[in-house]
Amino acid sequence: MQPLKASQASGGLRRSLTTRGLVALVAGALVLTGCSSNPNAIEPNDLPDFDSAYKVKRLWKANAGDGMDETSIKLSPAVTSQQVFAADVHGQVYAFNREDGDRQWRKKTEDRISGGLFAGYGKVYYGTREGEAVALSAEDGSELWRRQLSSEILSAPTGTSSLALYQTIDGRIQALDGETGEPRWEYETAIPNLILLGGTQPVVTAGRVYAAFSGGKVVCLDEQTGSPIWERRVAEPTGRSELDRLVDINTSLIVENGGVFTATFQGKVAVLDWENGRPYWAKDISSHQRLSSDLGTLFVSDDQGLVRGVDQRSGTFLWQQDKLYGRRLTGTAVQDDLVVVGDYEGYLHWMDQSDGKLVARYRHRGKPIVSAPIRHDDVIYVLGSEGRLAAYRLEARD
Numbered sequence: 001m002q003p004l005k006a007s008q009a010s011g012g013l014r015r016s017l018t019t020r021g022l023v024a025l026v027a028g029a030l031v032l033t034g035c036s037s038n039p040n041a042i043e044p045n046d047l048p049d050f051d052s053a054y055k056v057k058r059l060w061k062a063n064a065g066d067g068m069d070e071t072s073i074k075l076s077p078a079v080t081s082q083q084v085f086a087a088d089v090h091g092q093v094y095a096f097n098r099e100d101g102d103r104q105w106r107k108k109t110e111d112r113i114s115g116g117l118f119a120g121y122g123k124v125y126y127g128t129r130e131g132e133a134v135a136l137s138a139e140d141g142s143e144l145w146r147r148q149l150s151s152e153i154l155s156a157p158t159g160t161s162s163l164a165l166y167q168t169i170d171g172r173i174q175a176l177d178g179e180t181g182e183p184r185w186e187y188e189t190a191i192p193n194l195i196l197l198g199g200t201q202p203v204v205t206a207g208r209v210y211a212a213f214s215g216g217k218v219v220c221l222d223e224q225t226g227s228p229i230w231e232r233r234v235a236e237p238t239g240r241s242e243l244d245r246l247v248d249i250n251t252s253l254i255v256e257n258g259g260v261f262t263a264t265f266q267g268k269v270a271v272l273d274w275e276n277g278r279p280y281w282a283k284d285i286s287s288h289q290r291l292s293s294d295l296g297t298l299f300v301s302d303d304q305g306l307v308r309g310v311d312q313r314s315g316t317f318l319w320q321q322d323k324l325y326g327r328r329l330t331g332t333a334v335q336d337d338l339v340v341v342g343d344y345e346g347y348l349h350w351m352d353q354s355d356g357k358l359v360a361r362y363r364h365r366g367k368p369i370v371s372a373p374i375r376h377d378d379v380i381y382v383l384g385s386e387g388r389l390a391a392y393r394l395e396a397r398d
Helices: 026-032
Strands: 004-008 014-016 054-063 083-087 092-097 103-108 118-120 123-127 132-137 143-148 163-168 172-177 183-188 203-205 208-213 217-222 228-233 254-256 259-263 269-273 279-283 292-294 297-301 307-311 317-321 333-335 338-342 347-352 358-363 374-376 379-383 388-396
Touching: 054 347, 054 358, 083 388, 092 123, 123 163, 132 163, 172 208, 203 254, 217 259, 254 292, 292 333, 307 338, 333 374, 333 379
Parallel strands: none
Antiparallel strands: 004 014, 054 388, 083 092, 092 103, 118 123, 123 132, 132 143, 163 172, 172 183, 203 208, 208 217, 217 228, 254 259, 259 269, 269 279, 292 297, 297 307, 307 317, 333 338, 338 347, 347 358, 374 379, 379 388
8 A cells, every 4th residue: 555646737736646546544554554464564452451430322323325435535424413414435425313313315426425524504515536526405415516626625624604615635725605616715735745645624713714734734824815824834754755754634623722733644743823823832743633622631542543632731741541552543532521532443442531541442333433433512423434323422330
């Protein structure tokens, strides 16, 4: 397996050399696989023993198609106050009732959906490997509009009451009218030749759009015009080979408490001032997974299977959980003052967010969980690689 390459195509657009050649993240391909022919493979820890302090209650389960179908694309579900939306790589999009999991509709498209879903304002947005931005009605799944963009869309889009924001693999953020799909503005930056499969979902808050790109660059744009307010690189490439110099941002951005928190592959976890991009601190952690936070603590699962609690203000490591080493963890989510991750054998693991101690475990199914759990209120929603979607709540043991 190799990381994705991009090169110049006709018309000056940067496109991948091949869509069939989109491959696994370097972390998964070169570090965490259990293949005996891979000299860099990490032997995963066995399931650790611990005293469970919580009972895991599955509220419902549902079939959401064929899931990721052994690909390395993460099709994260989207959750609203009333619905849960999920998609598979064969173009099927589903809507479920959030409370009981009853399927409300299924939309069979011919799209190769590639970047996860966004749901809100009565719409569901997704992007495709062919570079098409699509909007569906959240009510019945009917197609509202479709727009051809410049290149593949490998990250989940973001929406506001008036805009749909898509990030394409060629280093562009493209804002479309949420009602019609007509272009509103575009921002473009240069990207390196070697990049990770995937991307970062833009974040919109207080009239600004925060986005991250391959090469370790974070930008802040004006929501209405796309004009740059500031640009900052959080990690610099080092090493002799292209692979050594790969420092891609392929995780979530967290924008809160005056900071923009992010992580890079083969780079750092860092925070920038959300007003001007000034760096506050940076710590050497390699991660390509979703970050989460609560009460001033950042929760990071790294590329080796270590989970850390990091103080948002200082960057100090508050704790480290190493018993899940090598288990190809998903990104983190916070549920009931606990941190939860999934792993390659389909297990969910909950940790006390104050010290990282393992307190609960549940097997979602015997297939890998590759997308981070999504929390809404006190429930998490989990989509396995084979398409099993389920909702879970915790109950403290007596």
